[in-house]
Amino acid sequence: MGGAVSAGEDNDDLIDNLKEAYYIRSDLVEKAFRAIDRADYYLDEYRDNAYKDLAWRHGNIHLSAPCIYSEVMEALDLHPGLSFLNLGSGTGYLSTMVGLILGPFGVNHGIELHADVIDYAYQKLDSFIKTSDSFDKFEFCEPSFVAGNCLDIPLESRQYDRVYCGAGVQKEHEDYMRNLLKIGGILVMPLEEKLTKITRTGTSTWETKKILSVSFAPLVLPKHGPNGKPKIVPLPRYEVRTLQELARICIRHTLRVTTDEKESQSRGRGSSFSYGPRFKRRRVHRRQCSIQVVDEVVDEEEEQEEEEEKETGELLRPQPAVNLLRERILGLPLPEPLKMYLLFYREK
Numbered sequence: 001m002g003g004a005v006s007a008g009e010d011n012d013d014l015i016d017n018l019k020e021a022y023y024i025r026s027d028l029v030e031k032a033f034r035a036i037d038r039a040d041y042y043l044d045e046y047r048d049n050a051y052k053d054l055a056w057r058h059g060n061i062h063l064s065a066p067c068i069y070s071e072v073m074e075a076l077d078l079h080p081g082l083s084f085l086n087l088g089s090g091t092g093y094l095s096t097m098v099g100l101i102l103g104p105f106g107v108n109h110g111i112e113l114h115a116d117v118i119d120y121a122y123q124k125l126d127s128f129i130k131t132s133d134s135f136d137k138f139e140f141c142e143p144s145f146v147a148g149n150c151l152d153i154p155l156e157s158r159q160y161d162r163v164y165c166g167a168g169v170q171k172e173h174e175d176y177m178r179n180l181l182k183i184g185g186i187l188v189m190p191l192e193e194k195l196t197k198i199t200r201t202g203t204s205t206w207e208t209k210k211i212l213s214v215s216f217a218p219l220v221l222p223k224h225g226p227n228g229k230p231k232i233v234p235l236p237r238y239e240v241r242t243l244q245e246l247a248r249i250c251i252r253h254t255l256r257v258t259t260d261e262k263e264s265q266s267r268g269r270g271s272s273f274s275y276g277p278r279f280k281r282r283r284v285h286r287r288q289c290s291i292q293v294v295d296e297v298v299d300e301e302e303e304q305e306e307e308e309e310k311e312t313g314e315l316l317r318p319q320p321a322v323n324l325l326r327e328r329i330l331g332l333p334l335p336e337p338l339k340m341y342l343l344f345y346r347e348k
């Protein structure tokens with residue numbers, strides 16, 4: 001499934017293509033997609049394929065195509081503070097993007113059948129939090145995953161504002177899925193070869209819209225225990241935040257807002273989202289030539305770009321990103337361990 005848009009040279013290029021083809025339509029979704037490099041969810045040896053609009057499978061690890069995730073993110077109509085349940089949460093790529101929109105007061109839960117995939121998802125999540133340049137630009141709702149079959153959730157479980165199922169739902173499970181929703185909530189799932197959006201409009205009323213033809217591997221059916229009874233899979237726990245965590249969220253929020261304000265004032269612009277200076281993206285054309293020749297070409301190009309920048313006043317070359325939030329926290333007159341806590345002990 002996929003191949004709807006041309007391959008990108010990097011993550012930004014892929015997102016440009018998804019936007020151009022109108023798969024990504026809203027700012028929030030675009031920002032979340034740009035913030036997370038799809039290649040980071042691949043095994044290193046397959047990274048080169050990450051910017052193609054194709055699904056990827058390796059053992060139990062499985063990612064859907066970028067055009068599908070774009071449609072899903074748009075259809076979910078996400079806002080800060082909502083609760084989200086991801087059935088078949090896989091690598092955590094989608095859950096992490098969703099977490100950037102839900103913010104710290106949302107709920108971000110996932111259920112995944114394979115325990116090894118949950119380990120993989122937690123490794124990827126840890127690396128995102130510790131090393132990603134994007135982490136400090138957002139207020140994040142960290143996902144939590146549990147292992148189990150998502151068709152074994154107890155019927156009387158909590159309901160969610162948003163639910164996504166990442167594997168094909170059999171028609172007989174449609175009602176089960178719809179009942180996971182709160183009234184007013186939105187469920188997106190592949191059902192009868194169509195990506196389907198269902199909105200719960202009342203206690204026993206739903207509206208259904210078919211979005212796109214898709215082909216998904218079906219949900220794995222539950223295996224019943226030796227006594228013939230279904231196993232029960234409890235949902236991830238709803239964690240109440242400690243006062244210490246709430247203080248960190250508030251301090252980071254205040255610093256981020258005031259940093260953004262100063263940043264946009266100093267640039268004479270409206271709201272600024274990214275901390276690094278903006279620049280016009282320019283395609284890198286691969287050249288087949290020796291290293292010495294490349295060096296000369298690069299020098300010439302740089303000079304030419306400098307000239308153009310002087311003339312137009314527009315930045316053409318990527319500038320190293322500056323993480324102003326990090327700099328501000330490090331500059332606070334606070335004990336070192338407190339600064340590290342405010343920085344989530346991030347490595348960069």
Ligand SMILES: C[S@@+](CC[C@H](N)C(=O)[O-])C[C@H]1O[C@@H](n2cnc3c(N)ncnc32)[C@H](O)[C@@H]1O
Binds near residue numbers: 093095111220222
């Ligand atoms: C296409 S992948 C979803 C990938 C995910 N969206 C991501 O961001 O990585 C589908 C996932 O559903 C899981 N799955 C299939 N049947 C399941 C079931 N009954 N319960 C829980 N997970 C299931 C698979 O193991 C697989 O990881």
